[in-house]
Amino acid sequence: MKIYNTLSGGKEEFVPITPRKVKIYACGVTVYDHCHIGHARSAIVFDIIRKYLKYKGFDVTYVRNFTDIDDKIIKKAQQEGVTWDVVARKYTEEYYRDMDMLGVGRADVEPKATDYIPEMISIVQELINKGYAYESDGSVYFSVSKFHAYGKLSKRDMDEMQAGARVEVDERKDNPLDFALWKKSKEGEPFWESPWGLGRPGWHIECTAMSIRHLGETFDMHGGGADLLFPHHENEIAQSEAYTGKPFAKYWVHNGFITIKKEKMSKSLGNFFMIKEVLDKFDPEVVRFFLLSTHYRSPIEFSDEELREAESSIDRYYTTAVRMDDFLSQKGDGQNQLSDAGKMFEKLLLSFRDKFQEAMDDDFNTALAVGHIFEVIREANRFLDTKPSGAKTAELLLNTAKLLSEFGNVLNIFGRTPREWNLSLMKIKKIGISEEGIYEKIRERQEARLRKDWKSADSIRKEFEEIGIILEDKKDRTDWKVKVG
RNA sequence: GGCGGCGUACCCAAGUGGCUAAGGGAGAGGUCUGCAAAACCUUUAUGCAGCGGUUCAAAUCCGCUCGCCGCCUCCA
Numbered sequence: 001m002k003i004y005n006t007l008s009g010g011k012e013e014f015v016p017i018t019p020r021k022v023k024i025y026a027c028g029v030t031v032y033d034h035c036h037i038g039h040a041r042s043a044i045v046f047d048i049i050r051k052y053l054k055y056k057g058f059d060v061t062y063v064r065n066f067t068d069i070d071d072k073i074i075k076k077a078q079q080e081g082v083t084w085d086v087v088a089r090k091y092t093e094e095y096y097r098d099m100d101m102l103g104v105g106r107a108d109v110e111p112k113a114t115d116y117i118p119e120m121i122s123i124v125q126e127l128i129n130k131g132y133a134y135e136s137d138g139s140v141y142f143s144v145s146k147f148h149a150y151g152k153l154s155k156r157d158m159d160e161m162q163a164g165a166r167v168e169v170d171e172r173k174d175n176p177l178d179f180a181l182w183k184k185s186k187e188g189e190p191f192w193e194s195p196w197g198l199g200r201p202g203w204h205i206e207c208t209a210m211s212i213r214h215l216g217e218t219f220d221m222h223g224g225g226a227d228l229l230f231p232h233h234e235n236e237i238a239q240s241e242a243y244t245g246k247p248f249a250k251y252w253v254h255n256g257f258i259t260i261k262k263e264k265m266s267k268s269l270g271n272f273f274m275i276k277e278v279l280d281k282f283d284p285e286v287v288r289f290f291l292l293s294t295h296y297r298s299p300i301e302f303s304d305e306e307l308r309e310a311e312s313s314i315d316r317y318y319t320t321a322v323r324m325d326d327f328l329s330q331k332g333d334g335q336n337q338l339s340d341a342g343k344m345f346e347k348l349l350l351s352f353r354d355k356f357q358e359a360m361d362d363d364f365n366t367a368l369a370v371g372h373i374f375e376v377i378r379e380a381n382r383f384l385d386t387k388p389s390g391a392k393t394a395e396l397l398l399n400t401a402k403l404l405s406e407f408g409n410v411l412n413i414f415g416r417t418p419r420e421w422n423l424s425l426m427k428i429k430k431i432g433i434s435e436e437g438i439y440e441k442i443r444e445r446q447e448a449r450l451r452k453d454w455k456s457a458d459s460i461r462k463e464f465e466e467i468g469i470i471l472e473d474k475k476d477r478t479d480w481k482v483k484v485g
Numbered sequence: 486g487g488c489g490g491c492g493u494a495c496c497c498a499a500g501u502g503g504c505u506a507a508g509g510g511a512g513a514g515g516u517c518u519g520c521a522a523a524a525c526c527u528u529u530a531u532g533c534a535g536c537g538g539u540u541c542a543a544a545u546c547c548g549c550u551c552g553c554c555g556c557c558u559c560c561a
Contacts, residue, residue, distance in 0.1 A: 009489090029561070042561035072559070156557070160487050203559090225561030232560090255561070256490090262553065266560060293509075294498065299491080299554070309497065309510045316509080319523060359499090368499050371508035378508090378525085385517090385525050454519060461521070472522045481522090485510075 001056070001361035003221075004297060006229060006252040007153055011363055016220050017250060022058045023215040024050060025249065027207060027224035027232065028110070030067040031091035032076045035098045036272035037287075037302060038258045038265050042225045043104045044288055045255045045296045045364075048411060049223075051105075052360050055410045063214045064107035065207060066092055069114050069200055074189055084190045088112075098275040102284045103412060109214050113206035117192045120201045120209045123243050124181045124194075132242040136172040138184030138197045144177045147238040153252060154230035179235050181205050204235040208243065222249030226297075229254055255296045265302065273302065283424050286311045289413050292366040312485040313374070317404070318418040320377050322479065323384050324397050325418070335390035345383040346396055349403065352376050356407050366411060373407055376400065418481075425482035431468050438469065442478050445471075 002011040016022050026046040029039055043064075050062045068088035077084045092112075099106075124140050127133035132146045144150050144158065151158055158177060170176070180202035185191035191198035211219060217240075224233065233252065240248040257264045260271040278287060281304070290310035294300040338346060352372060359368035380400050408414030416424075423435065441460055448456035461471050464480070472479045 027561075030559090036561085038561050040561085045561090070559090154556075155488060157487080160557090227556075227560050230556065231558090257555075257561080259554080264555065264560095268560080297490090298498095301497085305510090306497065312511095313509050316523095323524075365499075368507075371499060374508050381524050382526095449519085452519075458520065465521095470522060473518080473520090474523090479523090 002363055003251050003253065004363045005250075006254050009155070012251070014251070016058065017218060020057065020059055022053050022060045022221065023063075023219035024053075024060065024221040024223065025063045025065075025207070025211040025215055025219060026107070026222070027228050028064045028066050029091075029095055030070055030072060031088045031095060032070070032072040033091060033267070034274045034276070035095055036265065036267075036274050037278055038225065038272065039095075040098070040102055040104075040275050040278075040287065041258055041291050041296075041300070042223075042255050043099060044102070044291050044412075046223055046253075047104045048292065048366065049221075049253070049364055050107075051410050051412065052364060056357075061109070061215065062107045063109040063111065063211065065210050066095075066110065066112045067203070067206060068092065068112045069190065070203055085114075088114075098279075101279050102275060102287065105412075111210045111214065113201065113210070116206060116209045116213065117201065119213060120205045121182070121192075121194050123205060123209055123212075123239070127181065127239060127243055130242065132239070133181055134174065135196050136174075138199060139172060139180055140182040140196055140202075141173055141178040142181050142235070142239050142242075143174060144179070144238065145175055147242050149241070150177075150238050151234065153237055154234045156230065156234070179204065179231065181239065204232055205239060207232075207236050208240045211249075212240070212244070217244040217246050217248075219249055221251045221253055223253040223255070226254040226256055256299045258302045259299050260302055262301065264299075278307075281428065282307050282311065283314075283421075283428055285314055285413055285416075285421075288411075289314050289370075292411055292413070293370055295363075295365060295367050297363075308485050314413065314421070315481075315484040316374070317377060317414055318416075318421045319481070320381055321401070321404075321414075322418045324380065324401050326474075327384065327388075327397055328394055328401075336392055337390065338392045338396065339386060339388050341383055341386040342388055342393055342396060345379055348379055349376065349396070349400060352403060353406075360410070369407065369411065373404065376404060422480070422482050425484065429468055429482060431482065433467060433469070438464075438480050442471065442480065446478060449473075 001014045003014045004010065005012045024046070026042070028043075029035060046062070046064070050060050053060050066088075069084060073084050073087050077087045080087065124133060127142065128135065128140065133140050133142050182194060182196060182199050182205070183202055184197060184199045189200070191200060211222070222233065222236075237248050259265060263269060263271060265272045286307055287310075290307055291300065293310060293313075352375070355372045356369050359365045359372060362368070380397070384397075404414060425431075426433075426435075441464070445457050445460040448454075448460070464471055465483070468483045470481050470483050472481065
C-alpha cells in the first residue's frame with residue numbers, strides 16, 4: 001500500500017519498521033476550549049487509518065496525546081479564576097464526550113503531557129549536554145542552527161525564514177527561530193521543579209517524550225492536522241533526532257482543513273462549528289460519512305447542504321439494506337439455481353473486495369472506496385429488481401450484506417439497522433411521534449386501503465409527509481422512513 | 486517575498502499518460518404502483534479554468550496566464 005509522506009512530498013510504498021506492526025502517533029488536542037469540527041476531522045481520519053491497517057492484518061499501536069499544559073490553558077484558567085488542571089480536566093472530559101458521540105474510538109494510549117514531566121526534563125538535559133540546547137534566564141531553548149536538517153519537513157530554508165522576520169524577537173534567544181524546550185514560569189503560573197528552576201515544558205517536547213516512551217525512538221507514522229506541520233512537527237523532528245541520533249517518524253501524515261466559505265475554519269476567524277452543535281442537527285454517521293467522502297488531504301467545505309447530501313447517501317444504503325433484509329427473511333421456494341442476473345451480480349460482487357482495498361491502499365482513498373460501495377448498492381438493487389428467488393439467491397444476498405458491512409466496519413459507517421437509523425433521524429429532526437403512533441396510523445390507513453378508500457389513505461400519508469415521514473407501500477405491509485436531504 | 490495546494494457536469498467528488506471521465510446529491514423523462522415512495526432505466530462534461538507545448542496517446546507531464554486557498558504566528 002501507498003501512503004503520502006509529507007517528508008518526501010510524495011506517495012511511498014508503506015513498509016513498517018517491524019513487519020506486521022505499525023506504530024502511530026497522532027497529535028491530539030490542547031484542552032483549553034470546546035472541540036470544533038476540524039478536530040473531529042483529524043480524529044476521524046486517524047481512526048479510519050488505524051482501522052484500515054488493522055483490517056489489513058497489522059498489529060497497530062495508536063497513541064494520541066492531550067496537551068494539558070500550555071499558555072492557552074493558563075490564560076483560560078486565569079479568566080475563569082480556576083487552576084490550570086481544572087480547565088484541562090473539563091475540556092478533556094468534553095473531548096471524550098464529543099468523540100464518544102461521534103463514534104470515534106479511543107486510541108490505545110492517550111497520554112497527557114503533565115504525566116511525563118520527568119521524561120521531558122531528562123530529554124532537555126540531554127539536549128543541553130549534546131550542545132543542541134542552551135539555558136537562558138531560567139528557560140531552555142533548542143538551537144535550530146545546530147540541527148542541520150531543520151526545515152526538512154516543512155521545506156523551509158532557515159535564512160529565508162529569518163528574512164521573513166515574522167518571528168517574534170526574544171532577547172533571551174540566540175536566534176529568533178530557536179524554540180522553547182522549557183519555559184520559566186512567571187509569578188502565579190503553574191510550575192514544576194527542574195535543574196533550571198521552576199518552570200513548565202515547551203509545547204513540542206511533550207510529543208517527543210510521549211512518542212519515544214510508548215512507541216520507541218523511531219516509529220512508523222506521525223500525524224496531525226496540516227497546521228501542525230510547522231512549527232510543531234518540524235520542531236519535534238529537530239529535538240527528537242538531535243536527542244536520539246536516529247530518524248524519528250518514518251511517515252508523516254497530515255490531514256487537510258475544513259473550510260467555511262472557502263476559508264480555513266479556525267478559532268481566530270470565529271468561523272467554526274463545535275462538534276456538539278453539528279451533532280445537534282446531524283447524525284454522527286452523517287458527519288463521519290461526509291468527512292470520508294473527500295480525500296483526507298484535501299480541504300473540505302463544510303455546510304448544511306453538504307451534510308444533507310451525505311445524509312441522503314447513507315439513507316440510500318439503509319433503504320437497500322431493508323430490501324435485502326426483506327428478501328432474507330422470506331422463505332426460499334427451494335429453487336436452487338441462480339438466474340443469469342444473479343450470476344452476473346455474483347461475478348461483479350467478487351471483484352469488489354479488491355476494488356475497495358485497492359482504493360484504500362492508495363493513500364487511504366476513502367472517497368473512491370465509498371464510490372465502489374455505492375456501485376455494489378446499485379447492483380444489488382438492480383438484481384433485486386429482477387425479483388429473484390431461491391436459496392442460492394439468499395446466499396448471494398447474505399454475502400452482499402456481509403461484504404457491505406465488512407467495508408462499513410473499516411469506514412465506521414453502516415453499523416446500525418435501518419430501524420435504528422430511522423429512529424435516530426426522528427430524534428435529530430425532532431419528529432414528534434412515537435414509533436407506536438406511526439404503526440397505529442399505518443394500521444388505520446391499511447384498513448382504508450382494504451376498503452379502497454384511497455382518499456382517506458392518501459390523506460394519512462399526506463399527514464405523515466408534513467411531519468417528515470414517508471410511507472412506502474409494499475406487497476405485504478407498509479414501511480415508514482424519515483424523509484432525508 | 487518564500488514554500489505548498491486547488492480549479493472535473495447544476496452542486497459535491499474520484500480519477501495524475503491509453504478501454505465508453507467512478508460515485509453521491511439535484512433536475513427532466515420513463516418503467517413499476519390504486520396513487521405514491523423506494524428501486525431501476527434514460528438523460529445533464531466530444532470534455533476536465535484558459536492558452537501553448539511534449540507524446541502515437543494528456544483532465545493526468547511541461548510552460549505561461551487567470552482565479553481561489555493554505556503555511557511561513559497559537560491552531561486539527
